[in-house]
Amino acid sequence: MPTTVTMPRLSDTMEAGTVIKWHVKEGDTVATGDVLADVETDKATMEMQTYDDGVVAKLLIGAGDRVAIGTPIAVIAVDGEDASSAGAAKSAAAAPTTAAAAVATNDEAPVVVTGTVVMPSAHADNGARARISPVARRMAEELGVDINSLRGTGPGGRVIKRDIEAAATRKGSGAVAAPASIMPVVAAPAAAASMPVVAGPGSREVAVSGMRQTIARRLVESKSTIPHYQVSMRFNMDPLLELRKMLNAQLEPQGVKLSVNDFIVRACALAMAQHPYFNASWAGDRIIIHGEVNVGVAVSLPAERGGGLVVAVIRNADQKGLRQISLDTRALAEKARTRGLGPEDMMGATFTISNLGMYGVDNFTAIINPPNSAILACGAAVERPVVRNSQLCVGTELDATLSLDHRVIDGAMAAEYLTTVRHNLENPATLLV
C-alpha cells in the first residue's frame, strides 16, 4: 500500500501549515529521514522528513499552499508499486488552494503537556479511523466541533463526551451559533471578526503571516476568556543599577553584560518558590501548578523578518544564575532575530515577562500568554523626583504591572507576589546567591 503523507503537527499551537518548498519531485526515490519539504508553521519554518522508504508517487499540493494539519499532501509508494492505487488518497485530499478553505478549527484540549513536537490527535496519520466514542461523534456533529483537531482524554486517545463538551465550551457558549471567533481564517481575521473593515481610497492590504494569525487568535482567546485584572508597583532601582554597573565592569573581560531584564527574570523566578500559583495554569475544573519554572521573555522581531513577536523560554529560570539567564536570553533573542526560534525554544513557558523599558515606555499592561496565569509588563528605569527618608531627592524607579488570571490568582496574592519581587530587586545582593 502506498503511504499518504499528511501535514504534520509541528508545534502545539499549529493548526495549518504552508509548504514553502518541495525538496522532492514526483518519481524521486526517498529514504527515511530525507527532507521532503520546508513547512511554515504558525511560528517557524521547519524541515519535514519522510518516515518511509519509497518513491514519491504524487505531490498533492503545490509550493505555497496552506492546508490544515492532517490533510494529505503527498503519496509515497514502495518500489514497483502502482502509484495509481494512491488515487483514493489524492481525491480525498482535495488539495485546497485558498487558505480560507483549508484552515481547520482548532479545538485542541487545554495544553498541559508540553515538550513533544508531534502531538497525537484523534486522527492517526495515514487516514486511520478516528478513535471516538459514539456519543462524542454525535455531539461533535451537533455542536459543530472538529474532531480532527481534538486530543482525546479516553483510553488510547479516544475522544469522549467530556472532550467535546470542553471544546464546545472553548468555542464559546457551547453552541453551534458561535462561529469560531477564535478561528484563524485569513479572510476574516479574529481581531476584526465583529466589525467589517472597508478598504477606502489610498488604503492597502498587507498579507498576514502565520505568526500574525497566531498572535491574533491566541490573544483574542486570552483576552476574551481569561478574567484579566492588573496590579502595579513601583520599584526603587538605585541599588540594583549600582550593583549592575559594578558587576558589568568586572565581567566585561569575560564578555558578559547583564541587562536590567536579566535581574527581573531572576527576581520573578525566585519569587515563584514562595508563590507557586504564579507558576500555574487554569485547567477548566482544576489548577495545575507546574513542576518547572520556565520564564518566557517576549522578543520583538525586526521588520525584515516580518515583524511580530515570539516568546523565548528560559527554562528552569529559578535554578539559573544571572550569568546563565543573561547568556540564554541573548542566545535566544539572537536566534529569534536571525534564524528564527524552533518550537522547543518557545514551548512550555509558565510565566511571561514583557519589557518595553528599552523603548522609554513608563508603564503599560500586557495580555496574558495562555496557559500562563500572569504576565509582568515592565517600563523603563527612569530618574524621578522621589521622597526618601522625608527628603525630596532624585531616584531611579521602574513601574511594573502584573496582568493576572483571576480564576487562579486573587488581588491580595498579586500584591504579595509583587512585594516579594520588590524585595528581590531592591535588595539585589539576594539575586547573586
Add this chain to the structure above:
Amino acid sequence: MSTVTVIDPTMTATREIEFRDALREAMSQEMRRDPRVFLLGEEVAQYNGAYKVSKGMLEEFGPRRIIDTPISESGFAGMAIGAAMMGLRPIVEFMSWSFSLVAADPILNNAPKMLYMSGGQFGCPIVFRGNDGAGGQLGSTHSWCVEGLYSNVPGLKMAIPSCPEDAKGLMTTAIRDDDPVFFLESERMLGMKGHVPEGDYLIPFGQAKVRREGTDCTLVSFGRPVNFCLDAAAELAKEGISCEVLDMRTIRPLDIDSIVRSVRKTNYCVVVDQSWSFGSPGSEVASQVHQHCFDDLDNFVHRVHSADVPTPYAFNLEQEYLPNARRICEAVRSCLYRA
C-alpha cells in the same frame, strides 16, 4: 371477586412488613379470591415453611391447599404442572432454586413449551418460587443464581423483586398470569422491611421502576443487587457522580424502553447482575443497550457480576464474590473514565 387496582406509583403505605410477609399476603389474598390456587413444597404446611413464608397458611386453608411434599422436586414440580394444565393454579415452593436443578426437565422442558406444543390446547398457569443466589455461607451447590440458565428459555416469565412492596405486587401478578412464572426471591432479603399496601394490587410485568433518579450514569439491576446499587449510588454521590438506579423487576419480559430512555440521558450504562457473566441476563441487557443506544454511549456498557467461580463458602470470599457496592463503584468510575 375483589377489586383489583394496578399499583399507583404515588400510592403510599404507612405499614411496614417483612418481605416474607408480603409474599404470604399475596398468596393468601389470591387463595381467598380464587379457589384454584394452592401451594405445595417441602415443609410449607406443618413447619410453616422452611423460611416461614407460609406461616399460618395451613391453619387458614387446610391440608388440601397447603401441601407438604416429599424431597422429590422432579416429582412434585411435574405433578403441579399437570394440575396447571388441567386448570388449577399451583404455586410451587422450592426451598432453594438450587434444588430445582433436579426438576429441570418438567420446569424447563415441559412447562414453558406446553402452550406451544399442544397448539394452544393446554396452558401452564403456574408459579415456581424460592430462594435464589448466595444465601450466606451455604456453599457452592446451594447458592445458585438460576436466572442465567433459566431466562434463556422462551415461554416462561421471570420476576425478581428487590423490595417487599414489589414482592407482593409481582407475586399477585404472577399468580394471575396464564404462563409459567419463575419467581426468584432471596434468603438475604426475606427479613427486609418495607412499606407495603394492604389491599391487593398488581405490578405489571415488564415495567421497570426508577429507584433513584440521576444524570451521570444508568445502573441497571434486578433483585437483591438493586440494593447494592442504591448503596453504591449513595457512595458515588459523595464524589459528585449522580447515578440513576433502574430496578427491572422482571427480566422476562424485559423493559428495554426504560433502560434506553435513561441511557439516552446519561450516555453511560453499568449493568449489575448477581449471576455469572457468561450468557447472563446482564450480557443480554448490554447487548440490547448497544443495539438501541449505540450513538448515545460514551463508553461500552460495563457489567458487574458474581465472580466466575463456584460460590465460595468462606464469609470474606463470598462477600467479595458478590457484585457488591464497592465493585459497582469501581465499575461506574471506570465507565465514566474517572478511574
